[in-house]
Amino acid sequence: MFTIDKTCISGHLHCSGHPDCADGSDELDCGSIITKCNPKTQFDCGGGSCIPLAQVCNGRQDCPNWEDEPKDKCGVNECLINNGGCSQKCVDMPAGYHCECNAGYKLVDNTTCRDINECEIPGSCSQICINEKGGYKCDCEKGYLRDPRNLTKCKAIEGHASLLFARRRDIRKISLDHHEMTSIVDNTNSATALDFVFRTGMIFWSDVTDKKIYKAPIDEGNDRSAVITDDITTCDGLAVDWIYDHLYWTDTGKNNIELANFDGKMRKVLIHDDLEEPRAIALNPVEGWMFWTDWGSNAKIERAGMDGSHRQTIVGYDVRWPNGLTLDLMKKRINWVDAKLNIVSSCDYNGGNRRIVLASPEFLRHPFSITTFEDWVYWTDWDKAAVFKANKFTGLEAQAVTPSEMVQHPMVIHVYHPYRQPDCENHCQAVNGHCSHLCLPAPQINKHSPKISCACPEGLRMLLDGLTCVQDEITTTTDHEKVSNRTTTFTENYIPKNSNTTKEQIETPDDPGIVAGIAIVISLLALTILGIAVYCIYRHYADRNVTSMNFDNPVYRKTTEDQFSLEKGKFQPTRPYLSTVGEEAQHPLTSANTNDLPY
Structure with missing residues (x-):
């Protein structure tokens, strides 16, 4: 290459990290340089021209301007002097040299090596990643052990995981060990959303034809009973709070999010504003948060406390049809499927560190629901009529769990395993948290956040103590009595203590004209409202x-x-x-x- 002062240097010296030109021009604009030659096997003549290293310093011209025969470089071992300025390895070349790093390190410029933080690479470890100088090691959370076949992966110690999913006409379970499919609930009309309480072995599901929510023991699925039977339109999403024993659901007909206890009593509308098409919902009662998707005209993913407070949008761009949503409680991330964009995506609980896990129209033709366990995500697909899985970090190893066209009308899916519902202290257990009615987990924003929040079912209001719910006062007295009572109260409050005047002497008879005027004003106001x-x-x-x-x-x-x-x-x-x-x-x-x- 030619420098500013028109002198010539070897092409491989351009942006080498050492100024080889008197004016230093060979180290300018290095950020835009794209090296096409392999420095370990080739020599860069400049201008993108490469020759084998064997042709360098052989006494013959192989580069256009003799760059391969620099007299001051041939036969010189720069690595003998201060290791060539390299922080780790210096590799002598026929003309010049270059720096390399040990395993676990990377070059941050042409001479300096820095430790690679493998824990920043998704999937380096299944759960716990500990970075070390020049390497890293993996560990597992309580209840898991490292897989002896791959020490970066963690496997559950106890239990046999299954996939529990609705199929419109029934609810089925697939063993992940043997892929054996069994029927749990038969003869449903349009079973759509479902969830379970592993501790009690109870499953809950919605039926959008019946417009009801049912429950049944998982081992006696046909012994069902209705939990929510009225004032429900289309329940696309359903989630259970396995710690505080509440049921949450989305209603895309009424455009709200509601909750009730497991018996369907003490119902409460938590979210009712700015919802267009709410669908999937997932809960984290350990930290008091709930998450849901909305595939309306302004599609988004939102979160709020499980008491309805601190609502915020966490995914508001590059999202179209976020049909399915699940929580990875171990990694504290959410995963969702988008049926319009044909992708599986992931982000932190607050919407940060967002990334696409898998983009595949082949495996994600029309995904509807998603769940996760260990190193995998599982999802149902309407078009393929099957259940699929892929690595939850990389999207690799995507494959069908069931043959295509075998699982007709697959809807919501969950991994059925105790680790999907970890134990945690129920802060409402003692005297219902001193709440008169609903005791709900509060979002844990920081270490000072309250653990619980009291709430009132529909039709009741909270008193100023924040604990007690009462019915609104129903006044049955007539307007004449109200005026008379107000007059009496006013008179009693303003009788001088030293006065000899009696209460009977101060009271005056009511004026019928005043009473009639007040009645007319109240009637007009009521009609206006x-x-x-x-x-x-x-x-x-x-x-x-x-x-x-x-x-x-x-x-x-x-x-x-x-x-x-x-x-x-x-x-x-x-x-x-x-x-x-x-x-x-x-x-x-x-x-x-x-x-x-x-x-």
């Missing part, structure tokens, strides 16, 4: 009917055996949409942009 309420309800449903026309994530809501109904707007498309999902998704929600259809 009623009119405003009716108008707001009308606008709410009008907006919902318009909004529902903008989405095209397929739905599966079935009202009869042969006909489907869209829950929003009751709109039926004028032409059929081809689908390989099966009955549940033959008619996607219509979209103004026909080019944006999922098939």
Whole structure:
């Protein structure tokens, strides 16, 4: 190469970390240099021209301007002087030299080696990673042991993990050891969302046709009972709090998130604002957080405390149809599947360190639900009608757990294992946390955060003590009595202590005209409030009917055996949409942009 002063140096000396030109120009603009020659086997003549090292310093011209025959470099071993300035290895070359690093280190410039932090590389260890100088070591959390076949991986000590998933007409379980499939609950109409309490062996599931939430013992699945039977529309997502014994669910018909106890009593709406199409929901009662997805026009993933406080959006960009969501309690991360972008993604609980685990239209044709255990993520796919898995860190080794087209209408899936629901102290157990009704876990924002929060079921209000719920006072006295009582109270409060005037002397008879005027004012005020309420309800449903026309994530809501109904707007498309999902998704929600259809 030519320097600023037009002198020539060997191409391999450009950006070598040592100024070889008098003006130092060979070390300028090095950030944009892309080396195409392999320094271990080739010599760089400059301009992207490479020759074998054997042709360097052989007395013949092999580079255009004799760069391969530098007289001051040939036969000189620069490594003999101060190790060539290298912090670790100095490798002498026929013309010049270069620096190398020991295993576990990397060059941060051309001479300095720095330790590689392998723990920053996803998947270096399954669980605990300890960085060391020039290397690292792995360890496992309590309840796990390192796999003797691969010491970077951790395996559960106890239990045999299974996959528990809804299949619309039934609920099934697949053993991960032998891939044996068994039926847990038969003869369901449209089983969709589900979860379990491993401690009691109870499973919960929603049926979007029955518009109910059921529960049953996992070993006697047909001994079912209804938990939520009314005021529920379309429950796409359901999660159990296995520590405080509460059931949480999303309702995409009412656009809210509700909770109740395991008997369906003491129901409470936790989130009801700014929800368009809430679907999956996952809980971490150990730290008091809940997470959910929303595939509306502004698709996002949100979190809030399990008492409904501290709500925030944690994923608000590059997300379209976040159908499934699961928590990795060991790594403190969330994983989700996006059916529009055909990806599995992951991030921290607060939305940081986000990355794509797997992007594959082949394995992620139309994923609906996702779960995780040990080093794997598992998901259901509508188009493939199967269950798949892949490495949760790298997305590698993606493969089918069940043969394609074998699991018709796969819906929500969970790994059934005790480690998916770790034990933790129930801070409400002692006297219900002093709460009169609902005692809920509070989000653990810092070490000073309260452990629990009291809440009231629908129809009750909280007193100022933050513990007691009461019904709103119902006044049965007449307007005449109210005026009379107020007059009496005023008079009693203002009788001078030293006065000889009696209470009877101060009271005056009520004026019928005043009473009538007050009654008229109260009536007019009530009519005005009623009119405003009716108008707001009308606008709410009008907006919902318009909004529902903008989405095209397929739905599966079935009202009869042969006909489907869209829950929003009751709109039926004028032409059929081809689908390989099966009955549940033959008619996607219509979209103004026909080019944006999922098939």
